[in-house]
Amino acid sequence: MPLITYREALNQAFAEEIERDPNVVLIGEEVAQYDGAYKVTEGLWKKFGDKRVVDTPISEAAFIGMGVGASMLGLRPVMELMFWSFAGVAYDQIINNAGQVRYMSGGLINCPIVIRGPANGGTSVGATHSHTPENWLAAIPGLKVVSAATAYDAKGLMKTAIRDNDPVMFMENTLLYGEQYEVPEEEYVIPLGVADIKREGTDISFIGHGRAILTALKAAEILASEHNINAEVVDLRSIRPLDEEAILNSVRKTHRVVLVDENKPFCGVSAQVSSMIMEKAFDDLDAPVGRVCSLDAPAIYSPPVEKLQLPTVERILAKALSIL
Amino acid sequence: MTETPAETEVSPVDYAKAPINASLSPEDQVRMLKDMIRIRRFETTALSHYQQGKIGGFLHLYNGQEAIAVGAVSLMGDNDHIITAYRDHGHALAVGMNMNECMAELFGKATGCSKGKGGSMHFFAPDKNYWGGHGIVAGQTPLGLGLAYGLKYKGLKGAALCFLGDGAVNQGCFYESLNMAALFDLPVIYIIENNGYSMGTSLERSSSIDKCLAQRAEAFCIDWVQAKGEDLYEVRAVIQEAITRAHEASKPTVIEFDTYRYYGHSVADSRWKGGYRTAEEVEKHKRDHDPIQILKKRLVGAKLLSEEQYEAIDAEVKTETNEAVKFANESPFPTEASIFEDVYFEVDRQTEAGRTGRHFFND
Numbered sequence: 015m016p017l018i019t020y021r022e023a024l025n026q027a028f029a030e031e032i033e034r035d036p037n038v039v040l041i042g043e044e045v046a047q048y049d050g051a052y053k054v055t056e057g058l059w060k061k062f063g064d065k066r067v068v069d070t071p072i073s074e075a076a077f078i079g080m081g082v083g084a085s086m087l088g089l090r091p092v093m094e095l096m097f098w099s100f101a102g103v104a105y106d107q108i109i110n111n112a113g114q115v116r117y118m119s120g121g122l123i124n125c126p127i128v129i130r131g132p133a134n135g136g137t138s139v140g141a142t143h144s145h146t147p148e149n150w151l152a153a154i155p156g157l158k159v160v161s162a163a164t165a166y167d168a169k170g171l172m173k174t175a176i177r178d179n180d181p182v183m184f185m186e187n188t189l190l191y192g193e194q195y196e197v198p199e200e201e202y203v204i205p206l207g208v209a210d211i212k213r214e215g216t217d218i219s220f221i222g223h224g225r226a227i228l229t230a231l232k233a234a235e236i237l238a239s240e241h242n243i244n245a246e247v248v249d250l251r252s253i254r255p256l257d258e259e260a261i262l263n264s265v266r267k268t269h270r271v272v273l274v275d276e277n278k279p280f281c282g283v284s285a286q287v288s289s290m291i292m293e294k295a296f297d298d299l300d301a302p303v304g305r306v307c308s309l310d311a312p313a314i315y316s317p318p319v320e321k322l323q324l325p326t327v328e329r330i331l332a333k334a335l336s337i338l
Numbered sequence: 339m340t341e342t343p344a345e346t347e348v349s350p351v352d353y354a355k356a357p358i359n360a361s362l363s364p365e366d367q368v369r370m371l372k373d374m375i376r377i378r379r380f381e382t383t384a385l386s387h388y389q390q391g392k393i394g395g396f397l398h399l400y401n402g403q404e405a406i407a408v409g410a411v412s413l414m415g416d417n418d419h420i421i422t423a424y425r426d427h428g429h430a431l432a433v434g435m436n437m438n439e440c441m442a443e444l445f446g447k448a449t450g451c452s453k454g455k456g457g458s459m460h461f462f463a464p465d466k467n468y469w470g471g472h473g474i475v476a477g478q479t480p481l482g483l484g485l486a487y488g489l490k491y492k493g494l495k496g497a498a499l500c501f502l503g504d505g506a507v508n509q510g511c512f513y514e515s516l517n518m519a520a521l522f523d524l525p526v527i528y529i530i531e532n533n534g535y536s537m538g539t540s541l542e543r544s545s546s547i548d549k550c551l552a553q554r555a556e557a558f559c560i561d562w563v564q565a566k567g568e569d570l571y572e573v574r575a576v577i578q579e580a581i582t583r584a585h586e587a588s589k590p591t592v593i594e595f596d597t598y599r600y601y602g603h604s605v606a607d608s609r610w611k612g613g614y615r616t617a618e619e620v621e622k623h624k625r626d627h628d629p630i631q632i633l634k635k636r637l638v639g640a641k642l643l644s645e646e647q648y649e650a651i652d653a654e655v656k657t658e659t660n661e662a663v664k665f666a667n668e669s670p671f672p673t674e675a676s677i678f679e680d681v682y683f684e685v686d687r688q689t690e691a692g693r694t695g696r697h698f699f700n701d
Contacts, residue, residue: 207695
């Protein structure tokens with residue numbers, strides 16, 4: 015299988031879906047002529063032209079709302095937020111219009127939109143640009159939330175998100191855009207709501223989503239080589255819908271859990287997962303559920319210190335060893 | 339010395355003679371009067387049932403503004419779409435939603451147009467090109483932009499009529515939308531129903547303007563017009579021009595209609611008479627600027643309608659309204675299980691995607 019970057023995988027997903035469905039249109043700031051602020055849409059405007067790849071002014075509220083309105087008429091807009099951190103200025107359009115219009119119309123109106131962009135800290139751009147809003151959005155029934163850790167997942171999940179008939183919030187990561195993975199040349203899709211076991215293990219489960227999974231995998235290797243402990247790593251991939259069975263199966267197998275989460279701890283995705291494990295697998299636990307999240311303060315700028323604010327291999331190891 | 343201009347109630351243009359109106363049949367004109375009466379009776383009936391505790395939440399009444407919704411909708415073709423804010427009952431009835439489903443929605447019943455899930459502010463009928471019914475002030479203005487975008491993308495000759503109030507014009511997303519409408523040449527028509535008050539704050543206290551609110555469109559190189567909203571013919575003539583611009587040139591327009599609401603911002607507004615506006619002001623508008631009376635007078639004057647016929651129409655509407663109340667009263671409330679319906683398309687349809695993973699987190 016060819017090795018391609020996470021960025022190229024997304025690019026392929028867009029190109030394939032644009033070719034597959036005439037209603038798919040990419041819209042956002044700098045997505046067309048500039049080739050994307052992070053080059054995720056590179057070459058697509060040249061290939062598909064003005065109608066399918068559309069630059070907007072810096073007006074997130076209007077262009078996200080425009081995408082929602084167009085989706086109500088049957089288009090499948092794929093809207094780029096240059097950073098998910100900018101969702102704040104379009105929040106009404108996202109949660110009230112994309113998120114509620116189907117419900118409030120008694121099911122008469124659908125909103126098959128994808129809103130996507132990077133949602134991560136760790137790039138020294140300060141607190142306003144470093145939000146991880148998957149927990150804010152997953153808290154809204156009506157929205158779906160997806161987070162891809164690898165190029166393979168990014169492509170397969172994005173294609174599914176575009177074909178889905180509900181609004182899907184797709185979380186990417188600027189630190190992963192350049193990471194390479196094996197991605198098959200033949201077409202594939204990955205259903206939403208299905209987690210992926212990124213590493214089989216027997217002694218402890220690391221469960222999370224997005225880049226935190228890659229950090230957890232590194233921690234798992236060290237646990238194996240230095241402590242002879244075999245950790246399982248479960249990548250949620252989709253936060254809403256959530257693969258409850260995969261989570262509980264892993265807990266029933268290993269009896270110990272550390273949730274890894276680049277969200278802040280308060281009401282982070284891992285808080286929801288923790289509650290679920292406590293209610294549904296209490297008797298299977300041999301230790302309290304541990305959590306390793308981003309440290310609970312606004313994202314600090316200082317580059318070396320910000321690295322410590324995100325979940326680190328060291329913190330995951332320490333938490334794991336404390337409950338083993 | 340400045341000469342005081344003579345005050346006059348006579349419009350310099352007789353809009354009844356505009357081609358779009360001159361071509362109307364007598365039946366069409368009477369039907370539009372009836373549509374306005376239907377809206378008024380529906381609203382007044384809703385108010386009395388709100389006061390009886392049958393209706394929850396907010397209730398924003400359209401009394402006094404009827405000519406605008408009825409005039410606008412009367413011009414819509416197959417590819418013209420309409421969207422508005424929370425004062426949405428008038429537009430709903432104008433597009434042809436029936437009183438039963440609208441009243442039942444207010445009563446929170448399963449037979450309501452939104453199955454009792456939307457309430458007063460959230461009426462929708464996409465089969466009639468009516469996209470709501472939106473509760474957040476100006477939140478619908480980017481959606482109207484999107485409807486126009488969708489029309490243009492699909493190569494359809496249509497327009498998106500997006501209504502907003504005079505309070506909504508001070509929200510940022512409206513200006514972002516105007517910029518994009520002009521930039522992308524989108525066939526959206528923003529229709530400001532200026533009833534003088536954004537809730538309890540008068541126009542003078544809420545908006546910094548030169549001539550009028552619509553004039554702000556100049557900043558975006560968008561054509562605009564200010565007109566009276568009390569005369570159905572004027573409403574139709576003005577909107578028709580914008581529709582033609584949308585259809586033929588794919589260009590936006592901003593229209594501002596001066597209008598007046600007879601009741602408060604919502605029924606929760608206790609200061610609508612004698613608070614932020616005087617009782618005399620309300621009475622003056624009812625007496626001199628009532629859109630139903632203005633149209634009735636025209637039709638009677640032109641011998642297209644007799645007093646008896648008017649009374650008969652009113653009686654017919656009264657019966658329709660009473661039946662709607664009966665229907666709403668007798669309809670069941672939604673089931674508790676229905677709380678989880680209409681959240682996700684894929685779950686409702688039980689597609690493979692809807693059966694994969696957990697969508698709800700109650701237990």
